[in-house]
Amino acid sequence: MENRSFRRMGRTVGVIGLGAWQLGADWGEVSEADAHATLQAAVDAGVTFIDTADVYGDGRSEQIVGSFVKDKPSLTVATKMGRRMAQEVANYNLDNFRAWNDRSRANLGVDTLDLVQLHCPPTPVFSSDAVYDALDQMVSEKRIAAYGVSVEKASEALAAIARPNIASVQIILNAFRLKPLEQVLPAALSAGVGIISRVPLASGMLSGRYDSNTTFADNDHRNFNRHGEAFDVGETFSGVDYGTGLEAVRRLKPLVPAGATMAQFALRWILDQPGVTVVIPGARNPEQAAANAAAASLAPLPAATLDEVKAVYDELIRPQVHDRW
Numbered sequence: 250m251e252n253r254s255f256r257r258m259g260r261t262v263g264v265i266g267l268g269a270w271q272l273g274a275d276w277g278e279v280s281e282a283d284a285h286a287t288l289q290a291a292v293d294a295g296v297t298f299i300d301t302a303d304v305y306g307d308g309r310s311e312q313i314v315g316s317f318v319k320d321k322p323s324l325t326v327a328t329k330m331g332r333r334m335a336q337e338v339a340n341y342n343l344d345n346f347r348a349w350n351d352r353s354r355a356n357l358g359v360d361t362l363d364l365v366q367l368h369c370p371p372t373p374v375f376s377s378d379a380v381y382d383a384l385d386q387m388v389s390e391k392r393i394a395a396y397g398v399s400v401e402k403a404s405e406a407l408a409a410i411a412r413p414n415i416a417s418v419q420i421i422l423n424a425f426r427l428k429p430l431e432q433v434l435p436a437a438l439s440a441g442v443g444i445i446s447r448v449p450l451a452s453g454m455l456s457g458r459y460d461s462n463t464t465f466a467d468n469d470h471r472n473f474n475r476h477g478e479a480f481d482v483g484e485t486f487s488g489v490d491y492g493t494g495l496e497a498v499r500r501l502k503p504l505v506p507a508g509a510t511m512a513q514f515a516l517r518w519i520l521d522q523p524g525v526t527v528v529i530p531g532a533r534n535p536e537q538a539a540a541n542a543a544a545a546s547l548a549p550l551p552a553a554t555l556d557e558v559k560a561v562y563d564e565l566i567r568p569q570v571h572d573r574w
Contacts, residue, residue, distance in 0.1 A: 250263040250264060250265060250294070250295030250296075250542065250545045250546075251263070251264045251520075251545055252264065252297075253525075253526045253527065254443075254526070255364075255395075255416055255417060255443035255526055256441035256442075256443070257395065257414070257415070257416040257417075257441055257442060257443070258363075258364065258394070258395045258416045258417070258443065260325055260363075262297045262298035262325050262526070262527050263295050263296055263297045263298060263527070263542075263545070264520055264525075264526075264527055264528065264545050265294075265295070265296060265516065265520075265527070265528060265530070265541055265542045265544060265545045266296055266297070266298030266299060266300060266445075266527045266528065266529040267287075267288065267291045267296050267298070267299050267300070267529060267530070267531070267532060267538060267541075268300050268447060268529035268530060268531040269288075269299055269300060269301040269305065269310045269313070269314055269531070270301075270302070270305050270310065270531055271531045271532070271533050272284040272287070272288075272301075272305070272306070272309070272310045272313050272314070273301070273302075273304075273305030273306025273307075273308075273309040273310030273311075273313075274305060274306035274307075274309065274310075274468070275305075275306075275468065275469065275470045276469055276470070276471075276531070276533065277465070277466040277468060277469045277533070278466075278468075279533050281313060283533070283534060284313045284317075285313070285316075285317055286534070286535050287532050287533065287534055287535055287537070287538050288313075288314070288317045288538075289317075289535070290532075290535030290536075290538040290539050291532065291538040291539075291541075291542060292321070292324070293539070294538065294539045294542030294543065295542055295545070296538070296542055297323065297324055297325060298324070298325045298326075298327070298527050298529070299314055299318070299324060299325070299326050299327070300326075300327045300328075300329075300419070300445065300447070300529045301314050301326065301327070301328050301329070302328055302329035302330075302332070302368055303328060303329065303330050303332075303333060303349060303352060303353050303356070303368075304329070304332040304333050304368065307333075308352065308356050311328060311353055311356035311357050312356045312357075314326060314357065315356055315357035315358040315359070316358070318357075319358050325363050325364065326357060326359075326362070326363050326364075327363060327364040327365075327366060327397075327417075327419075327445070328353050328357065328362060328364070328365055328366070329365070329366045329367070329368035329399055329419075330346070330349040330350065330353060330365055330366075330367065330368055331349065331367050331368040331369075331370050332368045332369070333349070336370065336371050337371070338370075338371055338373050338374055338377065341367070341370055341374050341377070341380050341383075342379070342383060343383035343386060343387075346383050346384070346387055347387070347392070350362070350365065350387060350392050350393065353365070354392070360391070361391050361392065361393065361394055362392065362393045362394065363393075363394050363395070364393070364394065364395050364396065364397060364416060364417060365384075365387070365393045365395075365396050365397075366396065366397045366398055366399045366417065366419055367380075367384075367396075367397075367398045367399065368399050369399050369400060369401050369481065370398075372402070372404075372405055375398065375400075375405045375408040375409050376408055381412055381414065384396045384414070385414060388414075395416040395417075396414070396415070396416060397409075397415055397416045397417030397418060397419065397442075397443070397445075398415065398417075398418055398419070399418075399419035399420075399445075399447070400418060400419070400420050401421075401481050401483055401574055402574050403420070403428050403429055403431070403432060403433050403574065406418045406420050406429070406433045406436075406437075407432060407433060407436055409442075410433070410436045410437055410440050410442050411440075415442055416442065416443060417442060417443040417444070417445055417526070418433070418437060418442055418443070418444055418445070419444075419445040419446075419447050419529075420433060420444065420445070420446070420447065421446075421447055421448045421483060421484075421487055421574070422434075422444070422446040422447075422448075422449070422519055422522070422525070422528075423446070423448060423449050423450065423451050423455060423487060423515060423518075423519060424451075424455060424497075424501065424515055424518055424558050424561075424562065425451045425454070425455070425486075425487040425489050425494065425497065425562065425566050425570065426448075426451075426487050426488075426566075426570060426574070427559065427562050427566075427567075427571075428570075428571055428574065429444075430522060433524075434522060434523060434524030434525065435523075435524065437524050438523060438524035443526035443527070444524050444525050444526050444527075445526060445527055445528075445529060446519050446525055446527070446528040446529065447529055448484065448487055449515065449516055449519050449528045449529065449530050450512055450515055450516070450530055451486050451487040451489065451494060451515075452470075452471050452484075452485050452486045452487070453471070454486050454487075454489070454491075454494040454495075454498060455498065455501075455511065455512065455515035456510070456511055456512040456515075457498050457502060457505075457510070457511030457512070458511075459495065459498075460495065461492070461495065470484070470485050471485055471486065475491070483570070483573070483574050487570065488569065488570045488573060488574065489566055489569055489570060490569060493565055493566070493569065496565060497561050497562075497565045497566060498511070500561050500565075501514075501557075501558065501561055504550075504554050504557055504558070506547065506548070506550075509544075509547055510540060512530070512540065512541065512544070513540065513541070513543060513544035513547060514544075514547075514550075516528055516530060516541060516544035516545075517544050517547040517549070517550055518550060518555070518558060520544070520545065520549075521549050521550050521555065
């Protein structure tokens with residue numbers, strides 16, 4: 250698998266990683282045995298970067314990942330913090346950071362976390378000198394090796410990239426979310442900040458496996474967060490109306506290269522965007538993990554294909570999402 254560098258971390262990772270939200274909660278049931286099998290399949294396929302969060306299953310995802318990686322020091326594990334408390338700027342302080350960090354270190358079974366990201370905090374947090382000072386203090390205490398942010402909005406990403414010690418920005422980037430291509434990716438590339446592309450398959454919509462009759466479990470956010478009832482609606486199907494998403498996928502399917510799946514095509518599109526460090530699709534079973542990783546071996550997409558993706562976005566998706574995030 251191709252490797253790319255987090256320049257400010259001094260780490261290199263495989264371009265396809267694994268998002269571990271689904272190993273904790275909100276995507277239907279995933280047993281611990283299935284979670285371990287999925288993690289193993291991903292690593293066997295060349296994945297070296299795993300992304301989790303303290304809030305995924307209230308620590309379950311971190312615990313599963315921690316038990317898996319304890320004898321695999323070559324893997325890079327990123328976690329996130331901040332969503333287990335009321336989303337108020339005052340809660341983003343050093344004392345809380347230490348408390349959240351202690352819990353994540355215990356869940357993951359390490360003294361120093363590879364990368365900790367603020368988990369889509371309130372917008373004013375990204376402009377707070379005190380927040381970055383506290384994060385620098387966490388690094389000096391060797392609690393964390395590096396820190397980054399996970400964002401909802403392009404403007405939040407740009408505010409973070411301007412900070413000298415930000416190692417990474419995690420942002421929704423996929424064929425349904427092109428806004429980061431305009432300013433965020435160029436700024437990150439220039440500054441040496443890593444870009445982690447999350448929700449790369451638009452909650453599975455870009456896998457091409459869904460239709461108007463597809464149903465989701467009651468405990469699956471694709472059911473209970475369709476309109477942002479539980480958290481930012483942009484995290485579910487990238488904020489795109491379900492029917493519109495199906496139509497966009499119908500138009501994109503003819504662009505898929507021979508021998509590739511729709512999901513692999515969608516992942517390859519992301520890898521072709523200058524500035525992307527790693528993309529983190531989720532997987533609920535070993536077959537999905539291996540198939541996702543195989544997208545790294547596809548040839549770069551032709552320029553004409555990239556133009557077609559943009560045309561579909563401009564006509565169907567842009568009116569719904571572009572100015573919101």
